[in-house]
Amino acid sequence: MATLQKITSNLWFDRQAEEAAKYYTSIFKNSKIGRITRYGKEGFEIHKMPEGTVLTVEFWLEGQQFLALNGGPLFKFNEAVSFVINCETQEEIDFYWNKLTQGGDEKAQQCGWLKDKFGLSWQVTPTILPDMLADKDSAKSESVMHAMMQMKKIDIAALKKAYSNQLQHH
Known part of the structure; x- marks a missing residue:
């Protein structure tokens, strides 16, 4: 397991977290994708994400850690x-x-x-x-x-x- 940095930038996407992480890691050197978590059944009435949908994607650009979140269309x-x-x-x-x-x-x-x-x-x-x-x-x-x-x-x-x-x- 990778060591977590003290502060990580969390980027809220509608449903493009995995696509964005792949896109950014294809551009920057010294980059990688880490753990991917998925929505389960729990909380569906609130988050409305189908079970199995990507919840978060850890990724690194030039050694800087980011977290991409599929949170829905609420925030831009x-x-x-x-x-x-x-x-x-x-x-x-x-x-x-x-x-x-x-x-x-x-x-x-x-x-x-x-x-x-x-x-x-x-x-x-x-x-x-x-x-x-x-x-x-x-x-x-x-x-x-x-x-x-x-x-x-x-x-x-x-x-x-x-x-x-x-x-x-x-």
Whole structure:
């Protein structure tokens, strides 16, 4: 049995928990699916799930544990919670962006944020961005923020250009 981490993200799906876990583990390296539990007869009058339907799926992405729950249509994901994918290279950004936007909501793409086909929000973010935004030179950080606000998928080269063009002005 795998060791449980102290805090695990629980993702509520209508009935797509197993499909989602398989989808996410196919995208991220160092990923796997763990135990799958199923609904029994008990509680049917409340949960209305047929006996044998998947209840939960444990899965790991990059070593981070998640739990997918088939809880019915009562709750939906929204942008108040998102998962940040820290990317070292443009190739990484392109890979995750292209995989996770397939079938997703194109209207929800802005500043590196996207909403996947299950309605879950992700931030595909270059690891250099926080340092640029925290730069003590406000002209640099503002230039990077301005450039980022124009983007859907983050373009590292364009961020670096916005950052370095400010250097030439001082």
